[in-house]
Amino acid sequence: MLDIYGEQILELSRHPRHRGAIRKPSAASKDSNPLCGDEIEFQLLIGEDGKITDAKFSGQGCAISMASADLIANELIDKKLSSVKGFDKAAVFSLLGMHPGPSRVKCALLPLKVVKMAAYSKLGAQLTEKEAAME
Amino acid sequence: MFDATKIRGDFPILSRKVNGKRLVYLDNASTTQKPIQVINAISDYYSNSNANVHRGIHALSMEASGKFEESRRKTAAFIGASGASEIVFTKNATESLNLVANSLGSALGKGGVVVLSEMEHHSNIVPWQLVCREKKAELRFIPVKRDGTLDLAELDSLLEGAKIVSFAHVSNALGTINDVKKITNSAHKAGALVCIDGAQSVPHLPVGIAQLGSPDFMAFSAHKMLGPTGVGVLYGRKELLESMPPFLGGGDMIREVKLQSSMWNEVPHKFEAGTPDIAGVIAFGAALDYLKKLGMGRIRLHEGKLLKIALQLMGEIPGVSLYGPRSLELRGGVVSFNVEGIHPHDAASVLDSQGVAVRAGHHCAMPLMRKLGLGSTVRASFYAYNAPEEVEVLANAVKKAKAIFS
Structure with missing residues (x-):
């Protein structure tokens, strides 16, 4: 159970690399986890070549959600905006290096939902039911 | 004083392990565990007495109805109601509060005033928001002070023009015990009816309607007091229940149905449409017997002892912030806290890994938080x-x- 608090998660939650705000974001989105009320905002800066040149998050959350947000931001920088569509929960768990277990899975997937909301607003896409439900 | 370690033997679940550790169940404000007497009552009902209530004249139906009504009498006695007809069974305390909000709320006019407190559980806020929006009535709130107690300094002016005052006896998030008698007396003087959310008090303290200044309604849940889920209680003063319109329509709540109109059954049946949770209500009777045997005064003392130890031990840990009143007199057995630098969900996950079950979150009291x-x-x-x-x-x-x- 305590396996979810590995060194990487604890370190990222203490010292996130991509926490903050982008001065003029190309896309932004915000949502909260209805279970705990935690809120996360994601901002994306998108270059003319359709690549994500910067990604930042802000908000309050547990170690799992904060580490997940930081890893997602880190992963998406320099990737094509359109690649966010194929970026799924398995990729998030892989970045986290673990499956957070049923009681904490939404903590890990809220940042994914929010970053998808921001990206999809530019791509003209809709969240799937599972993406919206963080399942 | 009773010995908690002795009664633990009655609760099968308490001997199980969680994450390899002995279960330490400290999420009782969410729901309590059930003694074998309650579990057996459910099994016994389905094995021996299962039939619908208040309908058949066959032996089983009579038997089931008898046991069902016996639970109603026990519930009335437990809180000192004047009679069993003042006890309505619902599916939970939330439904009980919705019943009051809807039935009583139907008489609210434009500009009518409903007064709640800022420390309410969502179940005692949202139903009133719905009815006040529909009736264009006004919602007011008794403020909460930093120490987690209600600020009653402006109570009389808040109550001016109030038709209904509804608030918690004990806060589910902080454990604060509110002065029900004082607020009820003031509300009655102002001409308002009083509804108490007793979900966190009836299970933990000796509660008597008269001792509380005779509030008009009180809602509570069986599952928070050793009983099964699926059963809620609404106490209501008989004359009021008689004068109020029904909440849900259907079988059992009517005397006569014609195509265009119906006559209502007498109270409390007027408010009990459809087949109730018969097994649950009967097993709730077994829970009440169990609590009566322990003694509510002794339960209160026992929880006070645990609370005192908890506040002391937790208070000694650097970085732990404790919320709610520090006075043990003003507080039920609830310890709400945070640990500096640790999100509550992370803290709860670590506690869970040690077998300790607690709740983490906003406790369905977002305005209070x-x-x-x-x-x-x-x-x-x-x-x-x-x-x-x-x-x-x-x-x-x-x-x-x-x-x-x-």
Whole structure:
């Protein structure tokens, strides 16, 4: 159970690399986890070549959600905006290096939902039911 | 004083392990565990007496109806109601509060005033928001002070013109015990009816309607007091229940149905449409017997003892913030806290890994949390079967969380 608090998660939650705000974001989105009320905002800066040149998050959350947000931001920088569509929960768990277990899975997937909301607003896409439900 | 370790034997679930550790169940404000007497009552009903109530003239139906009504009499006696007809069975305290809000709310006119408190559970806010929006009535709130008690300084002016006042006896998030008698007396003087959310008080303190200044309604849940889920109670003063319109329509709540109109059954049946949770109500009777045997005064003393140990042990841990009144007199067996630098969900996950079950979150009291400037907290809540050693396990688990996140 305590396996979810590995060194990487604890370190990222203490010292996130991509926490903050982008001065003029190309896309932004915000949502909260209805279970705990935690809120996360994601901002994306998108270059003319359709690549994500910067990604930042802000908000309050547990170690799992904060580490997940930081890893997602880190992963998406320099990737094509359109690649966010194929970026799924398995990729998030892989970045986290673990499956957070049923009681904490939404903590890990809220940042994914929010970053998808921001990206999809530019791509003209809709969240799937599972993406919206963080399942 | 009873010995918590002795009664634990009656609760099968308490001997199981969680994550390889002995279960330390401290989420009693959410729901309590069930003694074997309650579990057996459910099994016995389905094995021996199952039939619908108030319908058949066959032996089983008579037997089931008899046991069902016996639970109603026990419930009335438990809270000192004048009679069994003042007890309505619902599916939970939330439904009981919705019943009052809808039925009583139907008489609210434009500009009518409903007064709640800022420390309410969402179940005592949202139903009133719905009815007030529909009736264009006004919602007012008794403010909460920083220490988690209600600010009654402006009570009389808040109550001016109020038709209904509805508030919690004990806060589910902080454990604050409110002065029901004082507020009820003031509300009655102002001409308002009073509804008490007793979900966190009836299970934990001796509660008598008269001793509380005779509020007009009181809602509580069986599952928070050793009974099964699926059963709620609404106490209502008989004359009021008689004069109020029904909430849900259907079988059992009518005397006569014609195509265009119906005559209502007498109270409390007027408010009990459809087949109720018969097994649940009968098993709730077994829970009441069990609590009566323990003694509510003794349960209160026992929880006070646990609370005192908890506040002391937790208060000694650097970085732990405790919320709610510090006076043991003003507080039920609830410890709401945060650990510096650790999100409540992370703290609860570490506690869970040590077998300690607590709640983490906003406790369905978001307005209260916002008022206190908190996103969420960790909440440990006690009951009769919790032993002092379990409070030590809690404190040690909190220290473990600190070590992991330091």
